[in-house]
Amino acid sequence: MTTTETKLFQTETEELISGSEAIAIACALADVDVITAYPIRPYDTVMQYVSKLKADGAFDCDFIVAESEHSQFEIVKHASAVGARTFCGSSGVGWFYAMEAITVTAGLRLPVVAMVGNRALDDPGAFGVEHNDALAVRDLGWMLAWVATAQEALDMALLAYRVAEDPRVFLPFAVSCDGSFLTHSQALVKVPDMKKVQRFLPPYNRGKMQLHPDNPITIAPQVNEDWLMEIRRQTNEAMLRAMEVIPEAYADFKRVFGRGDPSPFIEEYMMDDAEIVLVGMGTLAMPVRVAIRRMREQGKKVGFLRVKFFRPFATEEIKQALSHCKGIGVIDRDYSYGSPSFGGVLYNELRAALYPLESRPLILSFIAGLGGREVMVRDVNEVVDTVQRAVDTGVIEKENTWIAVRE
Amino acid sequence: MTSVQDLPQIRGVKNIPVEEFFTSGHRTCQGCESALVMRLMVKAAGQRTIVLGSTGCMYVANTTYYSTPWVVPWMHTQLGSAGSAATGTAAALSSMMRKGKMKQEPINVIAFCGDGGGVDMGLSAISAALQHEEYNLCIICYDNESYANTDIQVSGSSPWGANSTFSPPGKLHRIMNKRWKKNMAPMLATGHPDCKYVATTCASYGLDFTNKIRRALTIGGPTFVHCFDPCPKGWDYDPKYSHELGMLGVETGIWVMYEIANNELILNGASRAIAKGIRQRKPVEEYLTRQGRFAHMTKEDIEYFQSKVDDSWEKWWIPGLVPFGMKEDA
Numbered sequence: 238m239t240t241t242e243t244k245l246f247q248t249e250t251e252e253l254i255s256g257s258e259a260i261a262i263a264c265a266l267a268d269v270d271v272i273t274a275y276p277i278r279p280y281d282t283v284m285q286y287v288s289k290l291k292a293d294g295a296f297d298c299d300f301i302v303a304e305s306e307h308s309q310f311e312i313v314k315h316a317s318a319v320g321a322r323t324f325c326g327s328s329g330v331g332w333f334y335a336m337e338a339i340t341v342t343a344g345l346r347l348p349v350v351a352m353v354g355n356r357a358l359d360d361p362g363a364f365g366v367e368h369n370d371a372l373a374v375r376d377l378g379w380m381l382a383w384v385a386t387a388q389e390a391l392d393m394a395l396l397a398y399r400v401a402e403d404p405r406v407f408l409p410f411a412v413s414c415d416g417s418f419l420t421h422s423q424a425l426v427k428v429p430d431m432k433k434v435q436r437f438l439p440p441y442n443r444g445k446m447q448l449h450p451d452n453p454i455t456i457a458p459q460v461n462e463d464w465l466m467e468i469r470r471q472t473n474e475a476m477l478r479a480m481e482v483i484p485e486a487y488a489d490f491k492r493v494f495g496r497g498d499p500s501p502f503i504e505e506y507m508m509d510d511a512e513i514v515l516v517g518m519g520t521l522a523m524p525v526r527v528a529i530r531r532m533r534e535q536g537k538k539v540g541f542l543r544v545k546f547f548r549p550f551a552t553e554e555i556k557q558a559l560s561h562c563k564g565i566g567v568i569d570r571d572y573s574y575g576s577p578s579f580g581g582v583l584y585n586e587l588r589a590a591l592y593p594l595e596s597r598p599l600i601l602s603f604i605a606g607l608g609g610r611e612v613m614v615r616d617v618n619e620v621v622d623t624v625q626r627a628v629d630t631g632v633i634e635k636e637n638t639w640i641a642v643r644e
Numbered sequence: 645m646t647s648v649q650d651l652p653q654i655r656g657v658k659n660i661p662v663e664e665f666f667t668s669g670h671r672t673c674q675g676c677e678s679a680l681v682m683r684l685m686v687k688a689a690g691q692r693t694i695v696l697g698s699t700g701c702m703y704v705a706n707t708t709y710y711s712t713p714w715v716v717p718w719m720h721t722q723l724g725s726a727g728s729a730a731t732g733t734a735a736a737l738s739s740m741m742r743k744g745k746m747k748q749e750p751i752n753v754i755a756f757c758g759d760g761g762g763v764d765m766g767l768s769a770i771s772a773a774l775q776h777e778e779y780n781l782c783i784i785c786y787d788n789e790s791y792a793n794t795d796i797q798v799s800g801s802s803p804w805g806a807n808s809t810f811s812p813p814g815k816l817h818r819i820m821n822k823r824w825k826k827n828m829a830p831m832l833a834t835g836h837p838d839c840k841y842v843a844t845t846c847a848s849y850g851l852d853f854t855n856k857i858r859r860a861l862t863i864g865g866p867t868f869v870h871c872f873d874p875c876p877k878g879w880d881y882d883p884k885y886s887h888e889l890g891m892l893g894v895e896t897g898i899w900v901m902y903e904i905a906n907n908e909l910i911l912n913g914a915s916r917a918i919a920k921g922i923r924q925r926k927p928v929e930e931y932l933t934r935q936g937r938f939a940h941m942t943k944e945d946i947e948y949f950q951s952k953v954d955d956s957w958e959k960w961w962i963p964g965l966v967p968f969g970m971k972e973d974a
C-alpha cells in the first residue's frame with residue numbers, strides 16, 4: 238500500500254496486504270497515540286509498516302524504538318495509564334523477555350493492545366509458528382484471540398481496542414497471528430474509512446483511573462494479603478464482563494462495517510450435521526477447510542470449529558457446538574510437556590470444558606505444525622481417520638498423536 | 645516537545661517552598677535519607693508533577709494501600725523500569741497534547757529508582773530514556789548502596805568490602821564484595837552526549853538537592869540525578885547520624901558532588917573545595933569506622949579503600965569522574 242497520500246483512509250478501499258500490514262493500518266485507523274517497537278521476526282513487520290505510515294505522514298503517533306521488549310511493554314503500560322491509546326507486540330522469546338511487563342499490564346487493568354506474531358520459542362532457533370508464546374499469558378488477565386486471515390487481523394485489532402477500553406473491561410488484548418502464514422502472506426483486505434472506524438470506536442477514556450495532576454491518584458500501592466485477593470477477584474469479574482462486552486461490540490462491528498461471523502468467539506465450518514469435528518486455532522483453518530470439503534464430497538460428515546477467542550474461553554458456546562458430535566480431534570500448534578495425557582494446551586482446555594456434558598464426545602489430541610512446519614491436507618486426513626477409528630471401535634488407542642513427525 | 649515549567653533556582657534554605665507533596669503515611673525506617681529524597685524531590689517539583697516509582701524501599705515501605713503519602717499522582721513501576729516509565733508517561737503526555745486529546749500544559753515527569761533498580765537492572769532502560777531528546781523527564785536514582793528492601797544485598801553500587809546478606813564476612817573470606825562501586829553518573833553523561841543534565845547530590849545538602857532537581861526539570865529533555873543516601877538499616881549506624889554520614893561521604897571524597905549541564909562540568913560544595921585544594925579530604929577511615937557494614941575491615945582493608953579513593957582524585961583524568969586519560973604521545 239502506498240502511503241504518500243495524506244488523505245489516506247478517507248474512503249473505503251481494498252488492498253492486497255499481509256496480516257501485519259493490516260494490523261498496522263488498524264492502528265492508524267484507531268489513531269493510536271504511543272507505539273513501541275523492538276525487532277524480532279515475524280511480528281516486527283507490523284512495526285515496519287507502522288514506521289512507514291508515520292514517516293509518510295499518514296499516521297500521527299509517538300513511535301518509540303525501545304531497547305528491549307521489556308521496555309517496549311513497560312513504555313506502553315505507562316502511556317496507557319496516562320490515557321494514551323497504545324500498541325506494541327512481539328514474538329517468541331521477545332514476548333517472554335517482556336513477561337514481567339506483560340503480567341503487570343493486566344494486573345493494572347490497562348487496555349494495551351498487542352500483536353503476537355506467533356513464533357517457536359528458542360532454543361534451538363526457529364522462526365516458524367508455534368502458539369506457546371502467546372499461550373503463556375492465558376492465566377494472567379489478557380484477552381487472547383487468534384485470527385486466520387489478514388482481514389480478520391484488521392477487524393480483530395479494531396474490536397480489540399473497543400473491548401479492551403470498555404470501562405467494564407479495562408483489560409489488555411493480544412491479537413495472535415501465525416508467523417509467516419499470516420504475518421507475511423498477502424490477501425485482499427477491505428480497509429474501512431476513518432469515519433466508520435470513529436463510529437465504532439469511541440476515544441479511550443481512562444476516567445477516574447487516569448494518572449494526571451488533576452487526578453492525583455496512587456496506582457498500585459502495596460496491598461499484600463489485605464487486598465490482593467479482592468483485586469484478583471475484580472480482574473476475574475472484568476474477564477467475565479468481557480464475555481458480555483465482546484458480543485455486544487461484535488454486533489456493533491457487524492452493523493457498522495457489514496461483515497463478520499455469527500459468533501465473535503468461534504467459527505463453525507460445516508458443523509451442522511458433523512459427526513467428527515476438528516478443532517484448532519489460526520491459519521490451520523486453511524488446510525483443514527480444504528480437507529473437509531474433499532471429505533464431504535466423499536460423504537464423510539466432518540466439520541471444523543475454529544476457536545477465535547482463547548481468553549475469555551467461550552465455554553458454553555463451545556459446549557453447545559460440540560455436544561452433538563461423536564468424536565473430536567483437537568489440533569494443537571503447541572505442546573505442553575507433562576500435561577494431562579500429554580495433550581496440547583487447547584485439547585486440555587476443551588476436554589475440561591466438555592467434562593460437564595452428559596454424553597461426552599470422544600476427544601483426541603493431535604500436535605501438528607510445530608516450528609512452522611506446514612500442515613498438509615493429508616495430515617488433516619490422518620487426524621480424521623484416527624478419530625473415525627476411535628469412534629467406530631469405541632477404543633482410544635492413543636490419546637495424543639504427533640502428526641507428520643519423524644519417529 | 646512539550647514546554648517546561650517555570651521553577652526558579654532557590655537562594656537560601658528559607659526560600660524552599662513550605663508545601664509538602666510527600667506527607668505522612670509512609671513506613672520507612674527512622675533516619676531514612678531516601679525518604680527525605682522523596683520529600684525534597686516533590687517539594688522542588690511542585691503539584692503539576694507525575695511521579696513513577698520503581699520497586700524497592702521507596703515503593704514497598706512508602707506506599708501502602710489506603711495510606712499513600714503521595715499528594716501528587718504516583719504510579720509504581722517495575723524494578724528495572726524507571727527509564728521506561730518516564731519515557732512512556734512523557735510520550736503519552738506529548739502525543740495526547742499534540743493531538744489535542746489533552747490540555748496543553750507542562751507537566752513534570754519524574755521516575756525514581758534505587759541503586760539496584762537503576763545502576764544494575766534498569767541501566768539499559770535509563771540509557772534508552774536519555775536518548776529521547778523530545779521528552780522532558782527526569783530520572784532520579786536514590787542510592788542507598790544495597791538492595792535494601794529485600795534485606796540488604798550487595799548491588800553494583802555497593803562499596804567494596806561492605807557487609808550485606810549476600811556478602812557476609814566469614815571464616816574463610818573476610819571480604820565477600822570485591823566489586824568497586826560503579827561510576828554511574830559519569831557513565832551516563834559520557835555515554836549520552838545530547839543529554840543536557842546529569843548531576844550527583846545528597847539530601848544532606850537540601851538546597852543543592854532542591855536546585856539540582858529544579859534544573860533537571862527545566863533544562864529540557866531527559867535528565868538524570870544520582871543521590872547518595874545513607875541508610876541506617878543497611879549501613880548499620882544510629883539513625884540520627886544520617887545527615888552527618890552523607891556529608892562525611894562527600895568530605896572524604898568517596899562521593900563527589902557535581903552537575904554536568906549542557907556539557908559543562910561544575911563541581912559543587914565540598915567536592916569543589918577539595919578539587920581546588922581549598923580543603924583537605926578527610927581520611928576514609930572516619931567514614932568507614934562509623935558504620936557496622938565495614939566493621940569487619942582490617943587496617944589493610946581500610947588502606948586499600950583509601951588508596952582507591954586517592955587514585956580517583958590523583959590519577960583520574962577528571963578527579964572523581966573520568967578514570968581514563970589520553971596516553972602520552974598517543
Ligand SMILES: Cc1ncc(C[n+]2csc(CCOP(=O)(O)OP(=O)(O)O)c2C)c(N)n1
Pocket residue numbers: 337699700701702723724757758759760761762788790791792793794799
Ligand atoms: C524483577 C524483580 N526482581 C526482584 C525483585 C525483588 N526486589 C524487590 S525490592 C528489591 C530491592 C531493590 O533495590 P534498590 O533498587 O536498590 O531499592 P532499595 O530497596 O534499596 O530502596 C528487589 C530486588 C522485584 N521486585 N522484581
Ligand code: SF4
Pocket residue numbers: 671672673674675676677678679701705788792793874875876877878
Ligand atoms: S532500609 Fe534503608 S532505605 Fe529502606 S527504609 Fe530503611 S533506611 Fe530507608
Ligand SMILES: [Mg+2]
Pocket residue numbers: 700758759760786787788789790791792793
Ligand atoms: Mg538500594
